[in-house]
Amino acid sequence: MVGGAEPDVHGYVFQHLLGGPARVSDLAGPLGMTPQGASKVVAEMERIGYLTRRADPEDQRARIVELTGHGRDAVDAGRAARAAVTAELRAVLGGTAADELVSSLDRPADHTGAMRELLARRLRPRHT
Structure with a gap:
């Protein structure tokens, strides 16, 4: 853990900010957290340097x-790491076997609806 929040939550915050700035309160629902919990995660990520907060010009009580x-560099690094793993997987297994593996892994996600939720950025972190 970095500073107390579950590191997995950071990825969900990144995902919800890829489209642009958002209010802290608007992050809470998709993350399955209270606004106070979302604020705590945002503060932690701000300390690390991934995020910045500023007053909402329409509501000085709210934070954008x-x-x-x-933070954008971290997203790019994650994408590059996934691409490298995918390339290595394809090199080791071969294209057809790699495609079959991905298809096999997609089936349970499709069956449970998790893939749909993930693509819509609605998949919530599991709190243990």
Whole structure:
């Protein structure tokens, strides 16, 4: 853990900010958290340098959150790592076997609706 919040939650915050800035209160619902919990995660990510907060010009009580350059670099690094793993998987298994593996892994996600939720950025982190 970094600073107390579950690291997995950071990825969900990143996903919800890829489209642009959002209010902290608007992140709470999709993350399955209270606004206070979302604020705590945002504060932690701000300390790390991934996010920046500023007052909402329409409501000075609310805070707008957005990715910093460091946050965008982290997203890019994650994408590059996934691409490298995919390339290695394809090199080791071969294209057809890799495609079959991905298809096999997609079936349970499709069956449970998890893939649909993930693609819509509605898949919530599990709190243990």
